[in-house]
Amino acid sequence: MDLNERRQKILAAIIEQYVKTGEPVGSKSLLEALQLSLSSATIRNEMAELVEMGYLEQPHTSAGRVPSHKGYRYYIDNLMGENELNDVQRRRIEQSIPKNMHEPERLLEQANEVLANITNCTAVSTTPACEGVLIRKIEMIPIGSRTAMLVILTSTGILKSEVCRAGGELTPAVCEAFYNIISRTLIGRRIDDVSSAMLQTIAATVSDEFLTILPLLAGVADIAAAASQADVLLEGQSNLFNHRELEENALELIEFLKKSERLSRLLASGKAKFDIKIGEENEYRQLKNSSLIVAKYNIKGKESGTIGLIGPTRLNYAQLIPSIKYLTDLVGRIITQGLEE
Amino acid sequence: MDLNERRQKILAAIIEQYVKTGEPVGSKSLLEALQLSLSSATIRNEMAELVEMGYLEQPHTSAGRVPSHKGYRYYIDNLMGENELNDVQRRRIEQSIPKNMHEPERLLEQANEVLANITNCTAVSTTPACEGVLIRKIEMIPIGSRTAMLVILTSTGILKSEVCRAGGELTPAVCEAFYNIISRTLIGRRIDDVSSAMLQTIAATVSDEFLTILPLLAGVADIAAAASQADVLLEGQSNLFNHRELEENALELIEFLKKSERLSRLLASGKAKFDIKIGEENEYRQLKNSSLIVAKYNIKGKESGTIGLIGPTRLNYAQLIPSIKYLTDLVGRIITQGLEE
DNA sequence: AGTTAGCACTCATAAGGTAAGAGTGCTAAC
């Protein structure tokens, strides 16, 4: 399974050249890239061996070689040096992300935009959602005689709101009753506990004169559910059309990305803080020709959400991976800092 | 400039067949569609005349005819009967749009989704923004010792919020001072009047002990600006790739749609309640192969925003136009109704 | 004058053939 040094060099050179040009790499053009004093025939023998072992593929007999997903995998795990970000790249990321952004969702939108731009791929991220998120605040802002805007704020900084219609007039007494119930039963609780069963119980305790607030409680349940769930944010879907190797699949891929529940599960599925799935390593058919890179960001030291990238398998991993890692760390730091203020 | 009855019939038949098949229409296949007892030669003579007059185009000498933008224009203005929506279509629209939606933005997102789905084009809409919008409410919800969420609500039902950091602790006294200033100077005013100049004036009246609220006032200016401006909502961009005639332009077109200021101006530019721009009638080069259909929706009887459609020029106008009109009216009614409660 | 049959003509498209070029695999010699 392991490769001797020469084969490693050849594999790395093929991948790097292929990533650059997009064309199958032939033995002659490899000679120039490699420092070894060998003939093309020897390279050919080695390349044939690498095909045999599954690290390379041959589009057709008389074509050069193209890395297989196994080849990319070996390269990423063993051969690739992760380039440090240079100042320009680092500054580009930092300048695009406002430091004083207090809303995780907007911050992630920004992060997605940067990532989609610098990679020319589709960026995808999920808003913070982890075990044990608490309800920090619930507010009701009357905006009409019977309608109110409900706002929920979680311990991870997630804000959700919804306009909701009460069963009757929102008199000061009704508002007070609402706040009493909320602060007694919900504030400080875990957001996952706000089940409809729990709300039934709460509703049962509401005295007859304040039954008008029941729709508001239902509204609270809605926004609590919305806040406890990770939202999926996408950016740069149309970038996928810029990659020749994806062109046939691009539409199907974009269709796939629209189903956010599935995507959300996919992003959360990896155990590691950083994960790459190359081509056929992906469980979904629609991603068979794509790479998926997922990194998790920490809030208060706890893995809370993900930032990911979807593109063709032909990616400059050595460049992209450090960028994603840096961006992910940065986002985590900014959100954490925003919460501590 | 006007066409005799026979030419009108021929033009209409060509357009309808072309819209259906996407293939240039030849004289023979037209014979079957037309009820006239004529020979193909006569049809050919007439078609040649219609080309001469600019209503049709010929991809190459030995091909059938394709409608020009002038042809579509004549068809829409004079020949096309607007199909009434049948029950299925009407129900499809109604069921996709929740009646009790209190937030215009979410309602429009829904509307866009329906429209993009039923037309297989890109839907675009703008949130309500018209002259004389008033500030109905401003709220500050403290979410940390020094940070607060600011919320603004306009007379058209637009809600905007932003998290903002104050210059110091948000003590009850500070909050009270903030509300005093706001209700004295902003509530009930026209939202366009909240200029930075006005805020300067207001800021000058703040007593020294409450200078900490100045950043909050800046935040209010931000959300006021955001609320006074029409947002552009897009849906179904990738649908453009499904139209063969757009394939070359699709990426460029999507890029064009990303610039929301320009798009917003474009949508607002039409004077009429309903407007169609076909192909070259569009002022932007990027829309040269596309049709843009824009309808305005009324809130409280006043034109307040737009719902539009972008697709190829080859559209089933007779079907689409009634759908858009119906959808637009429905959206206007629901928003208006939501405000009256 | 309007209509039509007939026919030569144009052009896109598909299919087949050929040549060039890149790259390979294999063999035999080093």
Added chain:
DNA sequence: GTTAGCACTCTTACCTTATGAGTGCTAACT
């Protein structure tokens, strides 16, 4: 283990040809 040499494969581009759809024009017809 390495390499020069060479036959072989396969893609690509280009040309030719045939087919067919559709036209424009002319001359005859009503």
